[in-house]
Amino acid sequence: MSTARSDGLAASINATLSDLLEQEPGLLLLGEDIGRLGGVFRVTRGLQERFGKERVRDTLLAESSIIGQAVGMAMSGLVPVCEIQFDGFSYPAVNQLVTQAARIGVRWNGQVSPSLVVRVPTGGGFRGVEHHSESNEALFARVPGISVACPSTGEDADQILRYAVTLGAPVVMYEPIRLYWRKAGPPRDPAPATSPTAARIARRGTDLTVVTYGAIIHEVLRAAHELSPDVDVEVVDLRWVAPLDMDTILRSLSRTGRLLIVHEGSRDLGVGAEIAASVVERDVGSLRGPVRRLAPDRRVYPPADFEQQYLIGVQEIKNEVLVMTG
Structure with a gap:
């Protein structure tokens, strides 16, 4: 069962992915250096050691290849969770996401409902170089067939991820980089969202x-x-x-x-x-x-x-x- 998390976004996502890998035999992670190094922001640190190289897979430095593999895996009944290193690097994957992942359900007349999650570090404020600080969520938000989330707390990231892997359609989850390690912020109303997709x-x-x-x-x-x-x-x-x-x-x-x-x-x-x-x-x-x-x-x-x-x-x-x- 999902529990509220007050720790930083990176630690929460790591804990949720670990739990999902434990619970779902068909779930696996894909991304550049996500296994050996734990990803560029170390969000997946320790997961390859725990679950092995077949379930936490280091990929080629080619975003179209990452999503292309994931589309095939999802159509085969697996649940791939991909990581793109920065949102500015998502553009090579647009073709696979928009012309393939977003359309598979319609193309197969609803007979295939592939679950596919793409995690994307996003936003500025950490002195990144070119292509490392963009906020391009609107690009995918306007594409029919793709859902787009952007959690700002560990609790929300946990709920969104757990929902996304069951949706049967592609989800792009934008993760604000400057919140990865921030454990505290201004006070908030503690009331939870009324549903997994509610504000x-x-x-x-x-x-x-x-x-x-x-x-x-x-x-x-x-x-x-x-x-x-x-x-x-x-x-x-x-x-x-x-x-x-x-x-x-x-x-x-x-x-x-x-x-x-x-x-x-x-x-x-x-x-x-x-x-x-x-x-x-x-x-x-x-x-x-x-x-x-x-x-x-x-x-x-x-x-x-x-x-x-x-x-x-x-x-x-x-x-x-x-x-x-x-």
């Missing part, structure tokens, strides 16, 4: 709803606590960007009347735009002001020395909230 209310409030996900939720929560009690901010942690839990967002909006969407991926044509459009289509009457988005401009992620000029910080979030509630 969760990380902070209750009455004046404005902030919808967010991934590592930046720490900055959002800090901003909310610093603004209190003058402005009472409710924070919704999406956990999944495909499917989007619009029901939780709309319930929150009905209480607050104002909506700000904050994410680390670029602003244009992103997750925030989809949420804003859905709110206007489904419940524009609840709005007491325009929906606003706070995200980086549409540009290439900069070198490490300039990444703080790209990322959204606590003060920017506070300023945006004050503009909306002033």
Whole structure:
């Protein structure tokens, strides 16, 4: 049975994968150096020693090959869990994910339901070099047949992984790099999500709803606590960007009347735009002001020395909230 985890994201994912390998004989891990080294971030450290090289497999340095193998394994009834070293390295695997993994169920008229999970370290804030700090979750979120998750706590990563390996369809799980080793953060509402794919209310409030996900939720929560009690901010942690839990967002909006969407991926044509459009289509009457988005401009992620000029910080979030509630 899944238990709540308060340790860092990396330790939680390692513990969950170990448990799944123990429980599910058909589950195996694939990725570059995930066995010998435990992966670039050591998330799978010790698993090859415990479960052997057949179940924790070091692969070629070729992302298309990793996903290609996994598609075949999944169609054969196995449950592959792949690791891509950084989200910027996922592009060579797009063809296998989009034209193969996402379409197999339809192509076989529902006779095949392959479970396939792709774990992807994501996001900036750790002084990575080119292709190491991107946030490209919107790329896969718009593809029919692919589900996309982005946990921000060890507890959520545990629940999402356990659900993903049973789904019978591909899941891409983005893991915020700067949360891998962070064991503490701003206080959160302890109430769990109502279902494996539901968003969760990380902070209750009455004046404005902030919808967010991934590592930046720490900055959002800090901003909310610093603004209190003058402005009472409710924070919704999406956990999944495909499917989007619009029901939780709309319930929150009905209480607050104002909506700000904050994410680390670029602003244009992103997750925030989809949420804003859905709110206007489904419940524009609840709005007491325009929906606003706070995200980086549409540009290439900069070198490490300039990444703080790209990322959204606590003060920017506070300023945006004050503009909306002033």
